[in-house]
Amino acid sequence: xxxxxxxxxxxxxxxxxxxxxxxxxxxxxxxxxxxxxxxxxxxxxxxxxxxxxxxxxxxxxxxxxxxxxxxxxxxxxxxxxxxxxxxxxxxxxxxxxxxxxxxxxxxxxx
Numbered sequence: 001x002x003x004x005x006x007x008x009x010x011x012x013x014x015x016x017x018x019x020x021x022x023x024x025x026x027x028x029x030x031x032x033x034x035x036x037x038x039x040x041x042x043x044x045x046x047x048x049x050x051x052x053x054x055x056x057x058x059x060x061x062x063x064x065x066x067x068x069x070x071x072x073x074x075x076x077x078x079x080x081x082x083x084x085x086x087x088x089x090x091x092x093x094x095x096x097x098x099x100x101x102x103x104x105x106x107x108x109x110x
Contacts, residue, residue, distance in 0.1 A: 001058055002037035003046060004072050006065040008054035009033055011097035011106050015087045017046035017055060027076045028084040030108040031091060036076035036083075037069075052098050080110050 010032050017033070018026045025039035026046075035046075037058070047055050056062070058069050075081050097103065 001042050002040035002072075003035050003042065003044065003055050004037075004058050004061050004065075004069050005033050005035055006054050006056060006061060006068045007101070007104055008052040008098075009050075010103045011100070012052055012054075012090055012094040013088075014051050014090045014094065015084065016049040016051060018084050019087045020045040020049055021085075024083050024085045025076075026084050027078075027081040029075060029078075029081050030110045032075075032107055033084065034072040034075045034081065037073050038076075075109065078109075 013028075013031055013033055015033065022043060022045070023039050023041050025036045027034050027036060035055070042057070044057070056065075061069060
């Protein structure tokens with residue numbers, strides 16, 4: 001089992017989660033974070049750190065978000081999506097996007 005970043009992270013990109021990850025499994029894109037499932041050790045330390053509740057165990061990902069399991073693996077393997085280990089400020093308009101649903105079309109794959 002690995003953990004998965006879901007739609008709630010899009011256009012927010014809070015990075016509180018990366019500071020507690022003991023194996024540096026987060027990767028950063030222009031407006032979204034992903035977890036590399038091959039690096040994740042299932043420690044779940046990142047889950048309570050996410051202010052928008054975007055991180056789930058892969059078995060617990062809501063049905064309408066299941067495509068994010070494959071998407072995390074795909075984007076973590078993208079060489080443009082570099083590992084991120086230090087906290088950064090969220091995107092400038094993150095607060096406006098934090099409660100928006102159905103924003104998959106806003107994902108920037110860089």
